[in-house]
Each structure stands twice: as structure tokens, then as C-alpha cells.
Amino acid sequence: MAEKRAQRRLAAILAADVVGYSRLMEHDEAGTLAALKARRNEVLVPVVAQHNGRVVKVMGDGVLVEFASAVDAVQCAIEVQKRFDSANRGVPETNRIILRIGINLGDVIVEGQDIYGDGVNVAARLEALAEPRGIYVSGSVYEQVKRKLASDFDDLGPQVVKNIIEPVQVYRVRQQSTLNGVHAGAEQQPLAIPAKPSIAVLPFTNMSGDPEQEYFSDGITEDIITEISRFRNFIVIARNSSFAYKGAPVSVAKIARELGVTYILEGSVRKSGSRVRITAQLIDSQTGGHIWADRYDREIADVFSVQDEITQKIVGMLAVGLEEDTLERAKRKHPENLTAYDHWLRGKRKLSMVGSDSLDARCHFERAAAADPNFSRAYSGLSVTYQMEALDFSTAAEGTIAYDKAFEYAQMALMLDDADYQAHIALAWPCLYRGDYMRMKKHVDRAIMLNPNDADSLASASYMLAMYGEGERAVECAQTAVRLNPRHPDWYIAFQATALFTARRYPEAFAARIKVPDYFIDSPFFGAAILVQMDRLDEARQWAERAVAGLRARPGGAQLPAKGCIQLLLDNNPFRLEEDRDHFAESMRKAGVPG
Numbered sequence: 015m016a017e018k019r020a021q022r023r024l025a026a027i028l029a030a031d032v033v034g035y036s037r038l039m040e041h042d043e044a045g046t047l048a049a050l051k052a053r054r055n056e057v058l059v060p061v062v063a064q065h066n067g068r069v070v071k072v073m074g075d076g077v078l079v080e081f082a083s084a085v086d087a088v089q090c091a092i093e094v095q096k097r098f099d100s101a102n103r104g105v106p107e108t109n110r111i112i113l114r115i116g117i118n119l120g121d122v123i124v125e126g127q128d129i130y131g132d133g134v135n136v137a138a139r140l141e142a143l144a145e146p147r148g149i150y151v152s153g154s155v156y157e158q159v160k161r162k163l164a165s166d167f168d169d170l171g172p173q174v175v176k177n178i179i180e181p182v183q184v185y186r187v188r189q190q191s192t193l194n195g196v197h198a199g200a201e202q203q204p205l206a207i208p209a210k211p212s213i214a215v216l217p218f219t220n221m222s223g224d225p226e227q228e229y230f231s232d233g234i235t236e237d238i239i240t241e242i243s244r245f246r247n248f249i250v251i252a253r254n255s256s257f258a259y260k261g262a263p264v265s266v267a268k269i270a271r272e273l274g275v276t277y278i279l280e281g282s283v284r285k286s287g288s289r290v291r292i293t294a295q296l297i298d299s300q301t302g303g304h305i306w307a308d309r310y311d312r313e314i315a316d317v318f319s320v321q322d323e324i325t326q327k328i329v330g331m332l333a334v335g336l337e338e339d340t341l342e343r344a345k346r347k348h349p350e351n352l353t354a355y356d357h358w359l360r361g362k363r364k365l366s367m368v369g370s371d372s373l374d375a376r377c378h379f380e381r382a383a384a385a386d387p388n389f390s391r392a393y394s395g396l397s398v399t400y401q402m403e404a405l406d407f408s409t410a411a412e413g414t415i416a417y418d419k420a421f422e423y424a425q426m427a428l429m430l431d432d433a434d435y436q437a438h439i440a441l442a443w444p445c446l447y448r449g450d451y452m453r454m455k456k457h458v459d460r461a462i463m464l465n466p467n468d469a470d471s472l473a474s475a476s477y478m479l480a481m482y483g484e485g486e487r488a489v490e491c492a493q494t495a496v497r498l499n500p501r502h503p504d505w506y507i508a509f510q511a512t513a514l515f516t517a518r519r520y521p522e523a524f525a526a527r528i529k530v531p532d533y534f535i536d537s538p539f540f541g542a543a544i545l546v547q548m549d550r551l552d553e554a555r556q557w558a559e560r561a562v563a564g565l566r567a568r569p570g571g572a573q574l575p576a577k578g579c580i581q582l583l584l585d586n587n588p589f590r591l592e593e594d595r596d597h598f599a600e601s602m603r604k605a606g607v608p609g
Contacts (some may be wrong), residue, residue, distance in 0.1 A: 026087035026117060026155065027137040028067070030094070031076035033112045033146040034528050042233055050075065053111055057097045065090035069598075070129055078137075080129060084158035086120045090188065091115045091149045092165065099147070112147055114291040116140025119154040136182055142531060143173065143184065153183030168258055212249035212275040214240045217260040218292070221284040232257075233359035234292065238279070243467035247602075251275060252469035252499030270299030270312030273500055277305070290314045319366065354386035361395050372399040390431035397423040397440035404447070417444045435464035439471045446478055451590045455482055469499035477509040483591040505528055508537050509577060512587070515540055520547045535565060539583055542556035543601035553602065560604035580609045 031266070032038070038046040045210035062069055065086040070078040081087040095113065102110040118140060122134025134153055136401035144150040151159075155166060166188040180239055215238055220231040236253055243250040251273050253480045259269055266278045283295035295307035310323070337437055361378030376399040384391035404416035424441035427434055438461035445454035457477045465471060476492035479485075496502055508530045512524035529540045538561035544552035580602045589595040603609065 022121055023124060025122050025129065025133065026081040026084040026119045026123065027129070027134050028081065028087050028117050028142040029114060029134075029137040030079075030091075030113045030115045031141060033114055034341055036553065037528060038109070038111070038326060040550070045109070046111075049109070049111055052100065052248065053101060057101065058094060059357065061090055063095050065093070070127065078129075078134065080122075081374075084117070084155045085162050087117050087119075087161060088149070088151060088155065088159050088165070091117060093188065095147055095149065105279070109397065114141055114144035115149045116142070116144055116151070117149065117155050118152040119158060121153075125472075132178065135602055136178060139178060139182070140184060142537050144186075149187040151185050151187060153185070156183075156185045166261075168260075173309045184328075184539075211277065212251075213242065213267065213277040213279060214251040215242070215277060216280040217257050218280070218294075219282040221282045221291075222286065223448060229359050229363045230285055230356075233355075234283050236362065239466070240468070244466055247535075248467060249275070250467040250498065251493075252502070255499045255501040260503045264294045264297055267302065268545040274497075276300060285314065288314050309346060320574040354382040354389045355391060357382035357385065358389065358391055358395060365395070365398065375399050388430055390427040390434045390437060393427035393430070394434060394437040394440045394587065395422045397421075397427065397437070401440070402441050403445075405565055420444045422446070433464055435461040435471060438464065439474050443474070446454035447483060447588060451482055454478055463510070467498060469502065471497045472498070473502070473506040475510055476513045478514040478519050478581045480509075480513040481587065481589055483516075483589070483594055485513060488513035489517050489519070498517045508540075511537070511540055511544070515544055515598075516589075517548075518547075520544050524548065536583060536586055538564065539579075539602065542605040542607065543598055546601040546604045554605040558602070558607045562607060579607050583607075 017508050032050065033160065035046075054077070058077065059069060065081070066083065067081045067086060067090055070080050077217060079087075079090070081090070086245075095115070098111065098113055102112065116137045116139065118133055118137035120136060121131060122129040122133040123131040140150040140152060151167075154342060160167065168186040168188055169352075170184040170186055173184045175595065215235055218231045218235045222231075222236075235257075239256070242248060255273060266280075268280055270276070276299060278299050279294060280295045280297070281292060287545075288309075290312055292310045292312075293308070296305045297298070312319070334519070350510055357378040361375040364375035364378065365372070375532060376396060379392050379395035382389055383396065386392070400416045400420035400423065404414075404420065408429045421441065421444035422436055424444065427437035427439060431437065432471060436455040442454045442457040442461070445451075445457065453513040455478075461471050472491045472495035476488045476495065479488035479491060489510070492506065492513050492550050497507055497509065499506065505515055507526050511523050511526040511530060514520075514526060523546045524541070527537065530537045538557055542554045542557040545551070545557060565579065565582075580599055583602065584595060584599060587598065589598060
């Protein structure tokens, strides 16, 4: 008898679940269940029906919905989030039911009323990546809806998701939250304007007519951000917060409100042969007036001089009384040829893509170093790629070799340019994992002194200072990093939670921890440790069980029973002080983590 062939069809799949469901249940089980049931019956089911969708199944706090149209699926998701925001208005924050949503268009296997397959799995993975109130869609969905909806999308690049072989191209639907009056995903009210001059540099527009040159205009923007951020007189918004507005038709006033800045710098880059034209204009966001604007037509080899000119003009406009030596210290050593700089930009772009392979970036940094052996940032970039390799659990056996390489390249970078703050942070990491705490601390302090406004460096410093035993200073660094980069990546909050745990600020630590996805290896273990310290032992054991299962499911996890999870976690989190080490280990034991 012939085997029955599986029934398949193409479908748009929407996966959604409730943010912080366990916390809501622990706080008020009966009230949460009643509120969730009401939301499903009064909001979700009617909105799905209006957009021609079918609720496939409800799974605890999650739901799976099928659509014949990707446009219907995205419109439904936007409407559902708006309705949930409206329903949450006036509800205490601890009781709000908030969704995250993922949507994929793909082939599914049909079995009765249920559906299976990678088409469904990708939607579930996108939902897990999304921030509270967020809607993440795959590249296949984006291609279908990009010209058919009024919504804008943020390109988050290819991302590696669990159990899916190829990286998934991910886009975030940029929507206006009716709850807080900010873009979904920002999770904050418009920020207060600081007393210091504050500025956001928007991504310069690529006017070359060649999408392949996008990395060049982005690189110019990043370099200008870096140069301005060296001045203590300024608050400078980090790159990925300002880049969230790339290509978006949003007013300068609105961007300034959301990022909490007084000034906006915008411009364009046109590269043609050996010539480059850069335009820049500085805008007072409160009046909308142009403080300064200029155009630079130069040979491409002069691009660094243009960057310095732009930076110094902004400094001259905004900062009063800057000492001459501060200006001189800000002039970074530039590469001697454009080939090196070009490859460095390409490598940086690779590193900025979530889920990207560090080997791709390494290849470009190696070419940059070969083209200009005196280019310090090529070596600090190489150091970062080896740190990423060392931290990869699947290559833990080779971690020592990778850290030795990271150490070697960071030292080379500093020998070439002791003012390269990125190289100081790059060298601090392998020093930490070698147990050379004094040297690690020296390089962290030096990096912050050289550039007190670099959000990535401050976020990294928050973790290393927590390991050093300066919990409160670590928390301060983490908070500053988040302020400088309102659209920070998840690892900022993972490090912030670690800093708060080390500082024994457990409720704040747990509030940070629940914002972090479990794809960070150590994060669920820290969640269990925090819950132990809050005397929520049953919940801590549940977190620990999930964390151990997730760790053993990763490549190389089979060796864990022999070594023990606690020892691995202490190796990954090398606390300097015995009291901090014992504090973490004892919390792990009480949560039931095997030694």
C-alpha cells in the first residue's frame, strides 16, 4: 500500500506569547488567567477574524495563527498590539498583558487542524527574539508587504535562530505605541534632555546609487560618532540607536524627543571613483533651525581630514572652552591607505550583524592589517573576533588558544596607538579570563577616560567591573550605556543584570533579567540565582532546570555531566572576590544546579 503523502501549503504564520507570563502568574494567578482569557475573546479572536486569519491553537500564554496572506498577518499583528496597548492603559505596569509577535511566510505541513514544519518554527523563533510590544517578520514576509503597507521596517540583518540551519533575515515593524507614545520596542517614555550638550548623528545617506557602497556611508557616520563621543562635554547617542531611524520618514523633532537630545547631525555621502562628496548639517531640534551646514568635495584619500573638520566644527559650535590638548587627543591615528580602511569598515559591518560569523569579519580585518600594518583598529578588530570565538560554548576546548590570540592582537593595537580606546577594551577581556584583574581594570579605566561616551565600551566595562568586585560602579556604567544607546542590544541588559546581582540589588536585577532572551548562555542561570536571593526557591529551581536543559542541548553540552554546570559557570564568570564567587555558586546550588 502506497504511503500517504503529507499535505503541505504555503502560509503566513503568526506566533505570539505573553511577556513575563511566569511573573504575572506568580503575582496574581487568578487575575492573570481571567485577564488573558478576556483579551483572547475580546481582542485577539475578533481581530484575527477581521483579517481573515485562523487561530490554529492556544498554548498556555502563546497562540499560533495562520493566514493566507502576509499582508493580512502583519496588519493583524499591528492591530492586535494597538488593541492590547489600549487595554493596558490605566492598568498598573506589574499587571499589564504585553505581547511579542513573530511572523513568517513559509511551507507548512498540515495534519487535521494543526500545522507543523520550519515555516512554523521560524515564526516561533522570531517571536522569541522580539522585544515587548514588538513585531518581528522574516525576509520572506518583508518582501511581500514592503510596498503594500504604510508601516516602516528596521532591517535587523541575518540572525541565527535555534534549530534552523541558515540565518534568518529579520525585520522589525516600526509602529507607534498607543500606550507610551513611542515606537514599539523603545520601552520608555521620551527621554529628558540632559544638561550637557547632547547630539545624535543620523546615518548619512548613501547617494552613490550603488547599494554595495552602503557600508562606506555607514562607516563615515560611525567614525564621526566615535570622534565626537571622545569629548566629555557631550552626551552622544550610540550608533545602533541613531541607526534605528535609517531610511525612516521621521521628523528631526520626533527623533530628538525619543533619543533625548538637543542637536541632530545629518548628511549624505556620494562616492564616485577617487572622489567623495560629503554634506553635513547640524540642526537645533528645539527650533528646527540649521546651526551649521557644509559640503566637502575631496579626493577619497582626504576622507579622514573631512571627518576631523566636521567633528571640530560641531565641537566649536557646541562646546565652550575645550582645552587644546583635548582636541589633540581626539585626533585618532588614521590608516595610511584607503584599502585598509575599506576592509576595516567591511569587517565592522560584519560584526554589527546579529548572528553573523566572526570569521567573515576576521577575513576583512586581516586584509586591513596586511594593507596597512600600522593601522591599530585592524588589530583591535581581530582581537574582538577571537574573543567571540573563545566565548562560543561549542569551541570551549579551544578557548584558551582563542584568548591568547585576542590578547596578542589587542597588544599589537595598543603598541601602534595607545589612544585607541577600543583596543583597551579588547585587551581587558582576555586579561579578565587570564585572571590578571589589575591589568584588566587598568585598561577598562583607560578606555573610559579616552572615550567616556562609547556605549559599547561602557556596557562591556559594566560586566568586567562586576567581575572585579565594583558592583555599584558596574551598575553606573550599565545605566550610562543604556542612556547613551536607548535602542541597545540585549547583551547590555544581560551585563546590567549581572552588575545588579553583584551589587546585591536583587529586585532591579530580576527586572533587568526578564528582558533578556535565554539565548545568552548564562542569563537564565543568573535569573535562578537572583530568585534564590529573593527567596523564590520554587521559581528559581524551574529557571535552573530550563537553563541546564538549554545548556546541555547546545553543541558540546554532552560533556557537562563530567565537568559540572556550576564550575563551567564560574569559569565563564571569573569573579575576583571570593565572597562574590561564593555568593554566585551558593545561589546556584540552592537553585539545584549540578556542581
